[in-house]
Every structure is written in C-alpha cells, then in structure tokens.
Amino acid sequence: MKIELTENAKFIIDRLQSCGYECYAVGGCVRDSLRGITPHDWDFTTSALPDEIESAFSDCKTADIGKRYGTIAVILDGKPYEITTYRVDGGYSDSRHPDEVSFSGRLSDDLARRDFTVNAMAYNDRDGLVDLYCGRSDLGFGVIRCVGEPEQRFCEDALRILRALRFAATLGFSIEQKTAEAILKLRAQLNGIAAERIRDELLRLLCGEKVDFVLRSYRAVIAVILPELKGTFDFEQHSIHHNRDVYRHTVASVRNIEPDPLLRVTMLFHDIGKPLSQTVDEKGVCHYKNHPKIGAAMTAEILRRLCLPNDFIDDVCELIRFHDERFRPDAVLLKKYLKLLGEEKMKMLYKIQRADILAQSSYMREEKLRNLGAVYAELERIIESGECYCLRMLAVNGADLLHLGYRSGAVIGEMLDTLLNKVITGELPNEKEALLSFAQGGIDKA
Numbered sequence: 001m002k003i004e005l006t007e008n009a010k011f012i013i014d015r016l017q018s019c020g021y022e023c024y025a026v027g028g029c030v031r032d033s034l035r036g037i038t039p040h041d042w043d044f045t046t047s048a049l050p051d052e053i054e055s056a057f058s059d060c061k062t063a064d065i066g067k068r069y070g071t072i073a074v075i076l077d078g079k080p081y082e083i084t085t086y087r088v089d090g091g092y093s094d095s096r097h098p099d100e101v102s103f104s105g106r107l108s109d110d111l112a113r114r115d116f117t118v119n120a121m122a123y124n125d126r127d128g129l130v131d132l133y134c135g136r137s138d139l140g141f142g143v144i145r146c147v148g149e150p151e152q153r154f155c156e157d158a159l160r161i162l163r164a165l166r167f168a169a170t171l172g173f174s175i176e177q178k179t180a181e182a183i184l185k186l187r188a189q190l191n192g193i194a195a196e197r198i199r200d201e202l203l204r205l206l207c208g209e210k211v212d213f214v215l216r217s218y219r220a221v222i223a224v225i226l227p228e229l230k231g232t233f234d235f236e237q238h239s240i241h242h243n244r245d246v247y248r249h250t251v252a253s254v255r256n257i258e259p260d261p262l263l264r265v266t267m268l269f270h271d272i273g274k275p276l277s278q279t280v281d282e283k284g285v286c287h288y289k290n291h292p293k294i295g296a297a298m299t300a301e302i303l304r305r306l307c308l309p310n311d312f313i314d315d316v317c318e319l320i321r322f323h324d325e326r327f328r329p330d331a332v333l334l335k336k337y338l339k340l341l342g343e344e345k346m347k348m349l350y351k352i353q354r355a356d357i358l359a360q361s362s363y364m365r366e367e368k369l370r371n372l373g374a375v376y377a378e379l380e381r382i383i384e385s386g387e388c389y390c391l392r393m394l395a396v397n398g399a400d401l402l403h404l405g406y407r408s409g410a411v412i413g414e415m416l417d418t419l420l421n422k423v424i425t426g427e428l429p430n431e432k433e434a435l436l437s438f439a440q441g442g443i444d445k446a
C-alpha cells in the first residue's frame with residue numbers, strides 16, 4: 001500500500017528517521033489519502049521526545065504549540081506541520097486536555113489513544129500502512145467505529161461523541177452499532193465539554209454533505225448541545241405550506257443550502273422561534289407572526305454560549321430576522337432593502353429563502369420560486385446598472401453639504417438620508433445639481 005507523501009512530509013519523516021527515530025504520517029491525512037482525497041494538512045507521530053524533535057529540526061523554524069502534550073510544529077514554506085511524540089493519554093477531567101500524558105516508545109500505544117479506526121492509521125514509505133484496528137476495512141465500508149471499547153472511549157473524552165457525528169456527516173459514513181449505542185447512552189456527558197470544542201465540531205458537522213442524516217438520526221445528541229431546538233421536535237405546523245414538523249423542515253432546509261458555516265447555522269435556527277410564536281385564528285389556522293424576531297433573540301443567546309464571534313452572531317441574527325420577508329421584484333422596494341442590508345446579505349437572503357421554500361410542501365412552490373427568481377434577477381439588474389441605493393453611490397456627499405453652508409454633522413446626516421430616499425423612490429434624480437438645489441431648502445436648519 002503506497003500513499004503519495006508530499007515533499008515536505010517526506011522531508012519530515014526522512015529527517016527524523018535519519019536521526020534514529022521512528023516517524024509516520026498519521027490520522028486525517030492517511031485517512032484522506034486512502035479515500036483518494038488530497039489531505040488539507042499532514043500530522044506526524046514519532047518516537048522522538050519534544051526536545052529531540054526540536055534538535056532534529058534546529059535548522060528549521062519551529063513553534064511550541066503544545067510541548068506539554070508532545071506537540072511541536074515545524075514550519076515549512078510558511079505552513080505548520082504538527083509532530084507529536086507517541087503518547088498514552090490519561091483521563092480528561094476538564095474535558096479539554098488529557099490530565100496527564102505519558103510519552104511512549106511504541107507506535108501501537110499512540111494508535112490506541114486515537115478516536116476512530118479510520119483515524120488510527122499511520123504510514124511511512126519504509127513500513128507502509130500500519131493499520132492495527134482494521135481502519136482500512138472500515139474506510140472501505142464507510143463505518144465510524146471507536147478504537148477499543150466505545151463506552152470507555154466516550155467517558156475519557158465526551159467530545160468524541162460529537163466527533164463521531166461530525167465524521168459521519170462529512171464522510172457520509174454510518175456509525176457502527178456499539179459505537180452508536182454508546183453515543184446515545186452517554187450523550188449527556190457532552191454537558192461537561194468546553195463550548196469552544198463543541199462549537200468547532202458542530203460547525204464542521206453542519207457543513208457535512210450528510211448533515212441531514214446525522215441531524216435526524218442523532219437528534220437526541222443535538223438536544224444535549226442545543227436544548228433550545230427541542231421545542232421544534234415533532235412540532236406540527238398546521239399549515240398548508242408545510243408537510244414536515246418544524247425540526248424536520250429545519251433539517252431539510254440546512255441540507256438545501258451550500259455548506260458555508262454562516263448559511264448553515266442560519267438555516268439551523270431560522271425557525272427556532274416558531275413554537276413560542278404560534279397563534280391560532282378563529283378558523284383554526286396557525287400563524288407564526290413574530291417568529292423571525294423571537295428566533296433571532298434565541299439564536300443570539302445560543303451562539304454567545306457557543307463562543308462564536310460577535311460579527312458572526314450579528315450576521316446570523318440579522319439574516320434570521322429577515323428570512324421571512326416578502327420580497328417582490330420591485331426596484332424601489334429592493335433598493336430600500338439594499339440600503340438597509342447591503343448587497344451581500346441580500347444575496348444570502350435569496351439563498352436562504354430558496355432553501356426554505358424547497359423544504360416546504362409543494363403547495364404554490366412553483367409560484368414562490370418564480371417570484372424569488374424574479375427578485376434575484378431584479379437585484380442583479382440594480383447592482384449591475386449602478387443605480388443608487390446607498391450613500392456611497394449618491395451624487396453628493398457630506399463635504400458638498402458643508403460647502404453649501406451646512407454646519408452640524410447630525411443635520412448633514414439627516415439631509416443625506418433624505419436625499420438618498422428621494423433618489424431611491426425616484427422623486428429626485430441622482431444628479432449633483434438637483435440634489436444640491438433640494439438641499440438648499442434645508443439650509444436654515446443647518
């Protein structure tokens with residue numbers, strides 16, 4: 001079995017071997033190479049101790065990124081390559097790092113501490129593939145299976161529960177029965193895991209191709225990390241527009257949008273406000289009038305708990321607030337939205353509404369999609385035409401108004417906004433002379 005190592009990977013392995021140590025590429029890079037996919041990074045495992053790794057690469061730039069845990073990065077062509085000493089891990093009482101690690105001289109110890117069989121293979125050109133846990137066979141059958149006793153492995157580090165789901169979603173693999181049983185049994189242990197670790201795995205899970213399968217089959221695990229979603233489980237919508245409960249609709253909508261973390265997170269939470277906003281009219285029909293606003297507030301809280309950056313949270317919440325907006329292919333209306341939300345968000349809202357419609361019942365689907373297509377075409381026309389919808393595009397600016405005799409910044413801001421609105425509605429042309437002449441009338445206030 002031969003794996004195509006990159007020049008830098010060969011250099012690292014050769015260097016450590018020529019110093020008398022063992023060294024192998026290990027983990028994700030071996031798994032991905034065997035799947036015929038170019039690895040996005042290469043990790044190495046070695047019999048050399050951290051100090052010995054540093055001396056072996058004394059002529060290279062290195063970085064201590066976790067020497068206590070045995071890891072040194074060697075920087076080649078500006079890229080870090082992680083090299084870790086063979087390790088046996090102790091317990092994980094803080095659920096973040098092993099409490100104690102002891103270094104080992106045996107590759108087999110290092111492979112035994114790894115999470116899943118497909119991630120527990122090592123390779124170098126001298127020894128070929130080292131596969132002590134039938135990882136290659138599991139890779140061939142598309143199976144995620146714990147190395148060792150699943151229950152014990154999840155008790156050591158409960159994050160592995162979410163990692164199993166992440167790999168199932170991204171690789172499109174099934175989860176072996178005993179591993180799956182242990183996941184369900186021990187899922188509550190995820191409560192003890194640091195939010196940042198949950199966040200990183202969750203975002204990757206959401207961007208997986210088989211995200212819908214995982215979110216549906218393991219919703220009991222999702223309920224542990226995102227208990228606010230529980231209200232959507234089996235919540236029937238009683239609406240002609242829907243043939244799925246809120247959670248199943250949500251899952252379908254996640255799958256319908258491209259695998260971008262911002263868009264996938266937005267879809268995951270876009271209807272989370274529905275259960276709390278339901279009203280029933282005299283005919284027995286259900287409405288969810290405030291659900292975007294309620295949902296955005298709930299989502300902000302969840303994303304803060306998961307330690308996502310503020311910009312990301314603001315973007316998701318704004319998209320959720322506007323996800324149900326009724327757009328029409330009307331230039332004035334769309335320019336008002338472009339002014340409010342900007343070009344990028346409007347294009348995202350198009351994708352979001354499309355994913356949403358495709359996850360609804362077929363009732364009026366063609367009409368909804370036709371309208372949305374016309375909205376998008378009109379948006380593109382406006383953007384390409386260069387017609388004015390924001391201050392940056394207005395034919396006058398603050399300096400022009402100062403020149404005219406305006407003095408106060410607040411009044412200048414107000415007048416620019418008035419001019420922009422009048423240009424958008426077509427009451428004024430976007431021409432300097434006409435705008436200044438209108439502004440002249442407001443000069444007294446200045």
Ligand code: ATP
Pocket residue numbers: 026027028029043113114115116119120157159160
């Ligand atoms: P990716 O291609 O997504 O980076 P990966 O398999 O390289 O996948 P990493 O999170 O980078 O995933 O981890 C590198 C390797 O370290 C894994 O392949 C696995 O062998 C091991 N590993 C990582 N996290 C754990 C863990 N919590 N428990 C046990 N082994 C782990």
Ligand code: MG
Pocket residue numbers: 028041
């Ligand atoms: Mg990796």
